[in-house]
Amino acid sequence: xxxxxxxxxxxxxxxxxxxxxxxxxxxxxxxxxxxxxxxxxxxxxxxxxxxxxxxxxxxxxxxxxxxxxxxxxxxxxxxxxxxxxxxxxxxxxxxxxxxxxxxxxxxxxxxxxxxxxxxxxxxxxxxxxxxxxxxxxxxxxxxxxxxxxxxxxxxxxxxxxxxxxxxxxxxxxxxxxxxxxxxxxxxxxxxxxxxxxxxxxxxxxxxxxxxxxxxxxxxxxxxxxxxxxxxxxxxxxxxxxxxxxxxxxxxxxxxxxxxxxxxxxxxxxxxxxxxxxxxxxxxxxxxxxxxxxxxxxxxxxxxxxxxxxxxxxxxxxxxxxxxxxxxxxxxxxxxxxxxxxxxxxxxxxxxxxxxxxxxxxxxxxxxxxxxxxxxxxxxxxxxxxxxxxxxxxxxxxxxxxxxxxxxxxxxxxxxxxxxxxxxxxxxxxxxxxxxxxxx
Numbered sequence: 001x002x003x004x005x006x007x008x009x010x011x012x013x014x015x016x017x018x019x020x021x022x023x024x025x026x027x028x029x030x031x032x033x034x035x036x037x038x039x040x041x042x043x044x045x046x047x048x049x050x051x052x053x054x055x056x057x058x059x060x061x062x063x064x065x066x067x068x069x070x071x072x073x074x075x076x077x078x079x080x081x082x083x084x085x086x087x088x089x090x091x092x093x094x095x096x097x098x099x100x101x102x103x104x105x106x107x108x109x110x111x112x113x114x115x116x117x118x119x120x121x122x123x124x125x126x127x128x129x130x131x132x133x134x135x136x137x138x139x140x141x142x143x144x145x146x147x148x149x150x151x152x153x154x155x156x157x158x159x160x161x162x163x164x165x166x167x168x169x170x171x172x173x174x175x176x177x178x179x180x181x182x183x184x185x186x187x188x189x190x191x192x193x194x195x196x197x198x199x200x201x202x203x204x205x206x207x208x209x210x211x212x213x214x215x216x217x218x219x220x221x222x223x224x225x226x227x228x229x230x231x232x233x234x235x236x237x238x239x240x241x242x243x244x245x246x247x248x249x250x251x252x253x254x255x256x257x258x259x260x261x262x263x264x265x266x267x268x269x270x271x272x273x274x275x276x277x278x279x280x281x282x283x284x285x286x287x288x289x290x291x292x293x294x295x296x297x298x299x300x301x302x303x304x305x306x307x308x309x310x311x312x313x314x315x316x317x318x319x320x321x322x323x324x325x326x327x328x329x330x331x332x333x334x335x336x337x338x339x340x341x342x343x344x345x346x347x348x349x350x351x352x353x354x355x356x357x358x359x360x361x362x363x364x365x366x367x368x369x370x371x372x373x374x375x376x377x378x379x380x381x382x383x384x385x386x387x388x389x390x391x392x393x394x395x396x397x398x399x400x401x402x403x404x405x406x407x408x409x410x411x412x413x414x415x416x417x418x419x420x421x422x423x424x425x426x427x428x429x430x431x432x433x434x435x436x437x438x439x
Contacts, residue, residue, distance in 0.1 A: 020145035023149060024145045024152065027146045027150040028149070028177065030116065030146075035157055051102075051105070060113070060364055063364035064364050066121040067358040069085075070355070071212065071351075074350070074351050074352075077190045079186065082118060082185035085115045085117070086177075086185060089112055091112075093174025095107065096112075096170045097171040098167070125357070126142075129349050130191045132193055132349055134289050135340070135344055136286060136289040136293070136337055139281075139285055141282045146336075203345055204292075205346075206345065206411075206412050211354070211355075214347075220407050229366045230393065232363050232367075233389075235328065235332035235389075245382055248382065249315055252264065276326045277333035278333070280330045281333050281336055283334070284334030285334065293400075294342075296334075301397030301400060303397075304332050307324050311386065343355050
């Protein structure tokens, strides 16, 4: 038994690593897209706005279909869903390489979005199931793979676009990534965490597994959902507008030297921000495993709000701009590790993929609020954007401690597995009374 348990313990780390690699391979669908926009427009003259609509379609498809893909994982296991995701992801970029109309480009975005959602939802759900004792860390490492993966291939993709054209890059990397993900999918197995796992007493965890349909009928889910939307929107409203903010502050192209490297301020800031965005996911996930989800949420959400106010107040100084922008990303990116973890803590492991996927749609909901920044910032009035974004994230942080924590505690305490007692029947045998339990 000990040998079997030790094999399961080792296997879950192998499965986690496979999931992280799959996430890294599919990350280019989102993070390398910007490299293709200009050369595509130069050839077809569709206009960058029309081309970028394809990216929006991809994000919506990737986000809103995750609950369905998660349900498929819970039912059929990770292998077929990731394999299908590999095929869809590859097909999306292959179609992009041959697209001669916007209709074809948009169709490819839907196909690629399905592929990315299959891989993302499966890998995060698997991490939650394999690591009930380290959900924050496992989900954080997996989510970090999605951000960090593009860093490995973005330079080769850019070089191929430059030397052979964007079509060749779409075709080559689309097939390469698809084949690699498909092969890795064959190594995935249904989660079977080792027995005897000890969970931190700081974590409030249910002993009942709830399906997504049951989950969405509970008030505690919608409190979590609104918090996710608030924090995601608060971060997106600021981070999506970082370039125009730097431009309006008059510092975007200011040369900055750091560690012997000189780059324009905006380029340097974005590079640092991406590192912070990836680093915070496993870090805060690990911290939440130790001190509790809501305690971590309180610290980082309030921290994000203060960082937003700091950028508003001191952002005209180039070094302060870099510091506060980095802090915003550091306090924001962890939502993609903490929210999946707290969802599994609250609603169980068995249906974690579908449940976490349902909660993940909050990202898509939050993205719909981002265009409001264009209205709020009319005439360069960025203070309104910062104040509103800071306010909703700070409120979310306070709500985590004052509302969500006691609500989840009550929910878990009352969600105790029912003990089913078989009905009894009494009959007379040789003059004696005998109690029989029906099967």
